[in-house]
Amino acid sequence: MSEIIVARNLSKTLGNVKAVNAVSLDVRKGEFLAIQGSSGSGKTTLLSLLSGLDRADAGEIEFGGEDITSLTEDELALFRRKNVGIVFQYYNLIPTLNVLENIALPLFPESDNKKEMFDRAKVAAESVGLSHRLNHYPNELSGGEQQRVAIARALINEPEVIFADEPTGNLDTETGRKMMDLLKSLNKEKGLTIVMVTHDDGLAKEADKLIKIKDGVVTNE
Amino acid sequence: MRGVNEEISNHINGTATCRSWIDFRTTQTIGVQIRMITGFALKEISKRKKKYLLNIMVIGLVVVLLITLNSLGIAYKEASKLPFENIHSSIIVQRNGNVPENTSGAVTPCSLAPIKGEIIPQINKIDGVKGVSYGLFLWVFDKDSFKRFLGVDWNDDRGKRIGSELIEGSLPQSDTDALVEKAYALQHGLKLNQTIKVSGTDFAVSGIIETSGKDVVSSDVYVNLNSAQNMAYNSKNLQDTEKFNKNDVNIIFVDADQTKVKDVAAKLKGLFSTPSSTAGKTPTGQTTGAYSIYTPESFESQVSSLFLISDRLIFTVSLFALIGAVLIVIKSMSHTLLERRKEFGIMKAVGFRSWDIQKEVAAETLLQAIIGYCIGVALSFIAIFALAKTTVSVAIPWEMSPYPHFLTSNPNLIAPVQTYPFPIRFEAVYSAEVLLAVFAISLLTVLALSRYINGLNAMDVLRYE
Numbered sequence: 001m002s003e004i005i006v007a008r009n010l011s012k013t014l015g016n017v018k019a020v021n022a023v024s025l026d027v028r029k030g031e032f033l034a035i036q037g038s039s040g041s042g043k044t045t046l047l048s049l050l051s052g053l054d055r056a057d058a059g060e061i062e063f064g065g066e067d068i069t070s071l072t073e074d075e076l077a078l079f080r081r082k083n084v085g086i087v088f089q090y091y092n093l094i095p096t097l098n099v100l101e102n103i104a105l106p107l108f109p110e111s112d113n114k115k116e117m118f119d120r121a122k123v124a125a126e127s128v129g130l131s132h133r134l135n136h137y138p139n140e141l142s143g144g145e146q147q148r149v150a151i152a153r154a155l156i157n158e159p160e161v162i163f164a165d166e167p168t169g170n171l172d173t174e175t176g177r178k179m180m181d182l183l184k185s186l187n188k189e190k191g192l193t194i195v196m197v198t199h200d201d202g203l204a205k206e207a208d209k210l211i212k213i214k215d216g217v218v219t220n221e
Numbered sequence: 222m223r224g225v226n227e228e229i230s231n232h233i234n235g236t237a238t239c240r241s242w243i244d245f246r247t248t249q250t251i252g253v254q255i256r257m258i259t260g261f262a263l264k265e266i267s268k269r270k271k272k273y274l275l276n277i278m279v280i281g282l283v284v285v286l287l288i289t290l291n292s293l294g295i296a297y298k299e300a301s302k303l304p305f306e307n308i309h310s311s312i313i314v315q316r317n318g319n320v321p322e323n324t325s326g327a328v329t330p331c332s333l334a335p336i337k338g339e340i341i342p343q344i345n346k347i348d349g350v351k352g353v354s355y356g357l358f359l360w361v362f363d364k365d366s367f368k369r370f371l372g373v374d375w376n377d378d379r380g381k382r383i384g385s386e387l388i389e390g391s392l393p394q395s396d397t398d399a400l401v402e403k404a405y406a407l408q409h410g411l412k413l414n415q416t417i418k419v420s421g422t423d424f425a426v427s428g429i430i431e432t433s434g435k436d437v438v439s440s441d442v443y444v445n446l447n448s449a450q451n452m453a454y455n456s457k458n459l460q461d462t463e464k465f466n467k468n469d470v471n472i473i474f475v476d477a478d479q480t481k482v483k484d485v486a487a488k489l490k491g492l493f494s495t496p497s498s499t500a501g502k503t504p505t506g507q508t509t510g511a512y513s514i515y516t517p518e519s520f521e522s523q524v525s526s527l528f529l530i531s532d533r534l535i536f537t538v539s540l541f542a543l544i545g546a547v548l549i550v551i552k553s554m555s556h557t558l559l560e561r562r563k564e565f566g567i568m569k570a571v572g573f574r575s576w577d578i579q580k581e582v583a584a585e586t587l588l589q590a591i592i593g594y595c596i597g598v599a600l601s602f603i604a605i606f607a608l609a610k611t612t613v614s615v616a617i618p619w620e621m622s623p624y625p626h627f628l629t630s631n632p633n634l635i636a637p638v639q640t641y642p643f644p645i646r647f648e649a650v651y652s653a654e655v656l657l658a659v660f661a662i663s664l665l666t667v668l669a670l671s672r673y674i675n676g677l678n679a680m681d682v683l684r685y686e
Contacts, residue, residue, distance in 0.1 A: 044684075053570055054680035074574040081572020092567045092683065096268035105568070109577040112250040114257055153571065 003062075004029040004160055004193055005050055010059035012045050012216075019045040021216035022059070027161070032187045032194045034207030042216035043197045044165050050195060051084050051163040052076045064160065081106055085154025089166035091146040093138040093153075099125065100134040103152040124152040128182060144175035151182060162186065164196040168203060180206065262584035266592075272557050273585075276550050277593040280659060283546040284597020287539055287655045288647075289604050294535045296645035300613045303641050311477040312486055313515040314344075316493075317508060319462050319501065324362045327370065327420045327456040329463075329471050333358050334510070335453075338468030340492065347488045349481030354379035355470040357449040358440065359459075361420045366409070368419055371440035372449020379474055383430070383443060389413060390428030393445050399424035400443040403431040417442065420452055446470070486516050547662050551669045554586060558670055565674065566682030575675045582674060583667045590663040598652055605647045613643045 005027035012020040019042040027033050027050075037043040048054040050061060052068055055076075060069050068079055080086070085106075093102045104111075104121035111117040125131055128148040138146055147167060154162050164183060168176030180203055186192045196207065204210050212219045266273050318334020329335060344353050356379065357372040373380040375392050383400075384392050390413045393399060399419075401411050406429055409417075416423045419442060432439055453465050477485040493512040501509040558565070565578055 048680045048684075053683075054678070074576070077569060077572050077574040077577075080570065086570055088570075088683065092563070092570070094564050094567060096265055101264075106571040108257065108261070109573055111257070112253045114253065157572070 002029055003027065004064055005195075006062040007050060008060045010046070010049055010056045010061065012042075012049060012054065012057050014045065018216050020049060020056070023213070023216070023218050024059075025211060025218065027193060027195055029160070029193055030187070030191045032184065032206075032208045033196070033211065034204040034209070035195065035197045035211045035213055036199065036201070036204040037197075037213040038199055041213050043199075043213050045216075046213060047163050047165050047195065047197045051086055051161075052079050053086065081109070081157060083160050085151075085157065085159040085162045087147070087150045087154050087162065087164040087167045089169040091138070091143075091150045091170070093146055093149055095138050098135050098137050099130060099141070099149050102138070102149050103156055105153060106157050120156060121152070124156045125149075127155060128152045142175075143171050144178065147171060147175075147179055148182070151179075151186075155186070159192075161193040161195060164194065166197055166199070168198070168200070176203075258580055258584045259588065261581060262588050265581075265585055266588055269557075272560075273589050276553050276586075276589045277596065279546050279549045279553075280590050280593025280662065281596040281600065283542050283662075284594050284655050284659065285600045285604065286542050287658065288598065288601035288651050289608075290535050290538060291651050292601075292605055292645050292648060293608070294532065295648070296608075296643060297613070299644045300615050300641060303615060303639075303644065311479070311482050311516065312475040312489065313513075314473040314475065314489060314493075315513045315515070316471070317511050317513065319509055321458050321462045323458060324360075326363075326458045327359045327361045327452050328459050329453065329465075330358065330360055332513070333471040335463055335465045335469040335471050336473060336512075338466065338470060341470070341473065343492055344473065344475060344489065347485055347492075349478045349485045350475055351478060352378055352476040354474040354476070355446075356472050356474075357446060357453060357470050358472055359449060359453060361442075361452075363418070363420060368405075368442055369440040370419060370442050370444070370449060370452070372444050372446040372452075374446045378476065383432070386430050386432050387428050388431045390426070393427050393443075393448075396445050396448040396451070397422075397424055398427040398444070399448075400428045400430045401426050402439075402441050402443075403429050405441040420456065422448075422452060424448075482516055483518070486514050489514050543658060543662065547665050550586075550589075550662060551666050554582075554666055554670055555673070558582070558673060562677060562682050565677050566679045569677065569679035570683060575671075575677075578674050578677075579667070579671050582670055583663075586663045586666050586670075587660075590659045594656060594659045597655075601652070602647050605645055608643055608645045611643045612640045614640050 003026045005025075007026070008024045010020050010023045011018065021042075023046060035043045035046060045054070049056045052061075052063075052071070056069060060067060062068070063079070063083065068076070071079060094105065097105065100118055100121050103124050104117050107117045107120065122131070122134065125134055128151050130145065130148050130152060133141060133145060138149070141149065147170075151162075151167075154164075162183070167183065168179050171179060183194055183196065184206065187194045194207075196203075198204050210220075314336065315332055316334040316336050318329060318331045320331050321328040341353055341355060344350060354374070354377040356374075359370040359372075361368040361370045373383055375381070375384055387400065388403065390400075399417060401417060406412070406426070411417060411426055413426055413429065415426050417426055418424075424442070424444060430443060450467050450469065453459050453469070454467050456465075459465055475485065475489070490512070495511070565573075568578055569575075
């Protein structure tokens with residue numbers, strides 16, 4: 001497997017805290033990587049740097065062999081739209097949009113065919129088992145369903161990599177288990193590269209590869 | 222995998238199928254995008270009605286204010302000109318005179334003192350003058366009744382207009398013929414071919430004329446100009462007040478090229494001599510011997526103070542309304558955006574650029590403006606429709622009233638106020654101007670909010686929300 005993400009000496013300071021301190025890591029194509037750490041360890045910050053959501057103060061990130069650290073804000077937005085899907089702990093759905101619209105959201109800025117856009121959203125919804133809830137709004141869904149919407153939204157652009165930030169952190173054990181199974185199936189069956197942040201030892205161990213982080217520094221690889 | 226930077230570079234620089242500043246590729250795509258953005262914005266507004274209601278109401282109120290106020294202003298101006306416009310003349314020339322010693326026989330109203338007939342050819346020579354009509358208007362105080370007595374040239378524009386109101390008989394064929402106004406004829410039992418005595422002179426009623434409510438100079442008896450001039454010339458009371466020559470008149474109507482009315486009025490002023498500083502005053506304070514040159518504008522300015530509404534007032538109120546609307550809408554939208562910053566963070570996280578979000582916010586702002594505008598236009602239409610059903614009273618300068626100001630036998634006739642249907646109209650041009658103003662409000666709002674959207678960092682927002 002070749003590396004899809006290569007990060008070198010990444011550093012990020014938030015306020016007075018060095019959230020990520022000279023972290024280097026590689027993510028291989030099709031790999032399921034877990035980044036584990038306690039609260040405040042810098043794992044979410046590291047994920048945001050790798051996914052292009054935030055900028056590193058220092059260091060370099062190559063995505064598919066291309067340097068993304070020099071991209072402008074708008075270029076980074078396009079990069080995220082084209083290449084990555086992001087799943088958040090708190091789902092981050094837009095309350096005024098229904099399930100179908102939330103899933104289709106990343107396609108919205110450049111879609112020139114509304115029907116095609118929603119057809120793709122329906123396929124993504126089906127892949128996470130939400131075909132029966134398309135017209136519902138986030139406040140009408142359970143936590144697990146909302147997280148499925150978030151995953152479908154992350155899948156809609158057929159990204160190379162899914163970044164998941166504590167995807168089960170806000171779910172009960174059973175629903176969290178199902179969510180983990182879903183991510184694993186996406187990794188195994190569709191060959192998606194998954195980078196997941198978690199504080200849960202059990203979930204972290206299910207990944208192909210585990211990176212532990214503490215005080216912004218990788219403690220094992 | 223295609224290189225990320227290559228793909229983005231193509232996207233940004235437009236070397237592929239896209240342009241750098243916009244994702245739109247074809248006209249068809251633009252149409253689809255606009256529909257999608259509009260649909261998205263409509264959904265946002267419909268889902269958060271309460272949040273956007275204030276903006277819509279403010280815009281609606283501003284639209285009502287701007288359209289109605291401007292329509293009112295124009296309508297009042299038009300109303301103030303109505304008495305003048307009904308006379309169908311560009312300029313009216315009169316001259317102030319002395320009050321007669323006593324009210325007997327034929328006299329000229331002191332607002333209509335004699336004007337030398339020799340002046341008329343000079344008026345005709347002024348550049349911009351298309352025609353000149355003139356007449357001699359007298360008040361005749363006979364023992365049995367008061368009469369308004371007008372001598373006209375039946376061949377000039379004014380005379381033809383009056384003659385067209387003939388309802389019975391024929392125009393005067395000689396200087397002893399007269400037309401009698403229908404109401405006056407009814408009141409005094411006058412019929413065709415009967416005789417009417419005016420200041421000791423007998424006139425045969427050759428025709429009945431109906432001028433009430435018509436756009437002609439109102440009088441009771443209409444005769445050849447020559448007849449009226451003879452009567453004035455032979456009136457001792459009139460001659461004692463001011464010398465009257467046989468070819469003098471006392472009212473001149475000048476039909477001028479509409480683009481040159483002001484110039485013609487200025488040149489007319491130059492034609493007439495100014496009375497000395499020791500000249501007497503009329504009962505209402507005008508200088509005796511001074512000429513009054515009325516144009517629609519001068520008439521308007523004379524009466525507009527009564528309406529307490531002026532261009533300056535309208536401009537000031539409109540300006541404050543617009544500034545207020547911009548501030549309220551920006552403040553309200555800023556508040557809404559602040560509440561939605563997490564949504565914008567999400568949008569950025571999933572790949573929206575600042576421009577993509579700005580387009581959405583612009584569409585939402587524009588939609589609110591359009592909804593507010595439509596509501597405002599509808600309300601303005603209703604308000605103007607209701608106002609058009611009312612009447613407006615226009616004060617007539619006493620010197621333009623055809624009745625003596627001291628005659629009290631029929632106060633309704635001499636009341637210096639005339640009532641007209643309020644000439645207010647819903648003008649498409651105002652609503653188009655207001656639409657531009659509303660678009661300007663939207664644009665200013667979007668510009669003010671764009672910086673905020675540009676400065677939003679997805680991770681910062683999502684990290685702390």
